[in-house]
Amino acid sequence: MCRIFGSFAAAATGPELDTVSGRQRHGGPDERGVLTGRGWSLGCDRLAVTEPVGGAQPLRLPTVPGVLAVLNGEIYNHRELRRRLAARGHVFPDACDGSVLPALYAEYGPAFAEQLDGMYAIAIVDLRTTPQLVLAVDEMGMKPLHYHEGPGGAVRFASEIPALLAFDGVPADPCEETLDTVLATKTPFGTDTALRGIRVLPPGATAVAHGTRGLRVARRPPRAVAPAAGLLDTLRHEVHRLARADVPLCAITSGGLDSGLVTALAAEEAAPLHTFHLGYRGRWPHAEDTFARAVARRARTVHHHVEVDPKELMSLLTRTTRHLGQPNADPIALSTYALFRAVRGAGFTVALTGDGADELFGGYDRVRAALAAPAGSDWTAPYVDALAAAPRLLRERLYTPDYRAFIMERGSVADRITAELRAPRAAGSDRADTLTRFETRRRLPAYHLRRVDHLSMAWAVEARLPFCQPSVAALARTLPAEQKLGKRALYEAGVGLLPRAVLQRPKQPFTLPLAAMIAPGGPLLEPVRDLLSPDRLSRGGQLRPDRVRALLDRHLERPSDRDALTLWALAVHGLWTDVVQGLRVPVGCAA
Template sequence: MCRIFGSFATATTESELAVVSARQRHGGPDAQGLCVGPDWSLGCDRLAVTDPDGGRQPYRLSAGPEAHGIPGAPGIVAVFNGELYNHHELRRRLAGRGHTFPDRCDGTLLPALYAEYGLGFAEHLEGMYAVALLDLRDRARLVLATDDLGMKPLYHHQAPDGAVHFASELPALLAFDGVPVDPRPEALDEYLTTRACMGERTALRGIAVLPPGTTAVAVGRDGLRTHHRRAFATHTEPDRRDLRTPGAGLRRTLRREVHRLARADRPVCVVTSGGLDSGLVTALAAEQARVAGSLPVHSYHLTYRGRWPHSEHGYARAVARRCGTVHHQVEAEPARFPSLLQRTVRHLGQPNADPITLSSLVLYEAIGRAGFAVTLTGDGADEFFGGYDRVRAAVAAPPGSDWAEPYVEALAAVPRSLRERLYTPEFHTLLRERQATADRIVAGLRADATRNQLDQRRQKHQRHMCERRARLDALTRFETTRRLPGYHLRRTDHLSMAAGVEARLPFCQPAVTAWSSALPVAGREGKRALYAAGRGLLPDSVLRRSKQPFTLPVAAMLGPGQPLLDLARDVLTPARLRADGRLSSRHVSTLLDRQTRRPAPGTATAVWALLVHQLWQEQLAELASGSPGHGGVPEQAAA
């Protein structure tokens, strides 16, 4: 697990690369590696998890004593961020073809795998990864590849002259000379409509994220081109006999994946929120430790100092007692939240409106300080197993009714009616020219569902089920290919690696996700299967409780006299908003006054979103000016 960076078709100095590395070194504190040629570079900051004593990056496969005029240069050189869960199998296969390896590290085999399979090498990888590889054997080419879900993001910029720069984190990418800091004005609407910038585009013009499951190639100064876009990894569907008792079959599959991911060369713990999804992971990880005869698993739960609504610490302790984990309750100090929020926004690189980001950073930093390099989480279960009310409501809407608009409205940090009041006339004009985000998503969902419905009718599915299945397929595709990578997985990667911790996601493994498409269309079947899988493993109190997201009690913490509301008033001033020109200072002030007089979840979420965006803009200005505060390893927050 690492942070990677590099350039192609352009000269880059080592001092420039040092600044790039410093901005993401928190994610790779154990070692640094660099390989530089006349018009290319590859670098890595390593978090040593698999074979900590080996695995020196960049990885090399020699092409002889001379290559591209560089004495002793490699023919193939690669850097890698992630974990390859099938590296033992790949190593045996490649050894059978005559390759030898200096260590047991998973990434070591990447140059040899590319030498054997060329641009199809990523088809053989199973895990989470972002790979950057240079093939210098003939005409130099850069190859970038990402895992099928986008669990390990890779940001890139392509200059008009064909030069390419890339990095694991957006602030690091901005440290390259020639990479502009240029916000996209319409990204504000995308953010307030969906709580994040999703898809390939980022909030900055000219900077993109390599899409999930993509292999892209640059040759010479032709620029980066997509070579192949892989479909999400297929996996053998569950046996039809298992579908008669889906809880037992799903539990067997999830057990196998949790047991596999719980094995590492560094200490492993689990995140236990007190809910079903993380509880299942906790129970199965504790089971694996007992089977292996190792020490008990440590579980970590985040709560807040003082008395706050919706605390889950009692449920988390109940899970820990039932599973026999060594439990740790991390208590965050609300007085520190203003400074912590500043660091959270900086680590994310782009605005994300979910208050869970702040909670997550506190939790991961506590895990890192305790000496754990790996943690297992329950992320991804809701996307694949229909855990969201908005999806169930859209699927269950009567035939012919409007299901797409209410679904998109449920995604928003700021409801559409309020957005339209907050936007200035000038910003409204810009959005009319470029189409508002909500309208674009609604149109895409409706078109996708229509295509799905036609396909099912051709396959002679029962007519009364066609529309519901078509909607569910369209929504699941949107949730898993756009929202999950852009909203969830990027923040999980950035915030865990901010603390030097690798987060592993059992629910995102192909064998587990195959269950989501095999279960019946009924809106709650996915979660019913998970609840059935938890019977006998988790306390009844957890299985009976209503769903509650692991997040910040934002309405209370943005209440009168709270430091976060004071911060919002300090940051969202009329002068700052007028300078930007997209938000009405009068209406934002009205929103702040309303939250002060009568704190409410909807108002608080809108204030939170605006606060995060303004902080991000101001940090972006500091990055553009080369502020030294954005280099090096950031301070750790006290929990």
């Protein structure tokens, strides 16, 4: 697990690369390696997980001179690949997973990623004939890779946006529609980011650049997965293999079904298993520590209950915003960052999580409501509104006339998502398939997986995601809608593994009680009020200060989850604009 970076068809100086590396060194504190040549550079900040004493990057092999590679992630089938490649004459200096990449590329060329099972973002520079850059990311998008294309085919890339912005020629230019995007979907979806010209490779993509042609991005055909057994057996297999590590490993246990299943199955393989749960000091609604402790007792783990002082929340918001490089209005980001800080502080380098289950197994209320809508009714508009931090009518009321006109002319991201969901339905696609495809291919990578990657690696922790493995995803696709709806299949799998109280409790997100914390006397009220001051909002020219103030007053009189989330999204966007200004100047980024 590492942070990677580089450039192609573009010069990069030593000090420039030092700054790029410095901005994401928190994710790879164990070793730094950089190689440069005429018109290219390749670098890695390594977090040593597999074969910690080997695996120096960039990766090179004597049997494949001129092929250089860097890897962020884990290649789970590297032992099988090493045996196959050794039979073809390749010699490897160590047993590290990334060491197979130059040989694999030599045998398969840009199609090499079709042979990989794992979570990864990979960059390869091929100098054997005409120089070529190849970038590849895993099928689910668990390891993001951001890039910028400049004049003359110049390509610059990095694991994190703040690092990418440290390259000369990569501007920190916010997209004008970002405010509407944050309110409509909480964070940018798909391949776009909140900064103009900066994109992220889509899941399962390979991109190739020759000379000055720039990148050509294509999605690979899905990797063939052997027929799976039942859901519980498949999930058990994936959890067990991901629970094997050369460094200390733990599990995140929120107290819900998804992380509870991962915890129970991991405890079968890794004993004693340490588990971590996060709460906030004081008495707050929707606390889950009782359920988390029940899961830990049932699985016989060594349980760590982490408490965060609410007075620290504003500092956490600033840090998470900087690490993410773009706004994310889901308050779960703060909890995620603080939790992985505790994991690293306790000496663990790998953590198993339950992310991805809701998307694959229909766990969201919005999905259930869309599937339950009568035939012929418009289920897309309510579904898209459920993605938002602020409903459409409220968004438009808060905008200035000029910004409202701009969004109407350009089209809101909500309009584009609605059109995307309606298009396949018109072609006869099944509603459940349409929703699952959107949740897993568009929302999951952008909304959850980038957050988990960035905020775990902020503390040099590798997060492993059993639910996002191809075999689990393939099995989920074969289940009838009634088995997926409300995660029925997962609840059935949990019988006998999890306490009855966990199986019978209603779904609750792992987050912080936002409405209570922005209420009168709450620890977030004054920071949010400061970020939404009339002077700040007037400078932006996109929001009406009087109507934002009226929204805050309404919430203070009658606190509500919806108003609190809207106010939080506005505050997050305002803070992000400040962070972007700071990233215009090359400075280091500490966790």
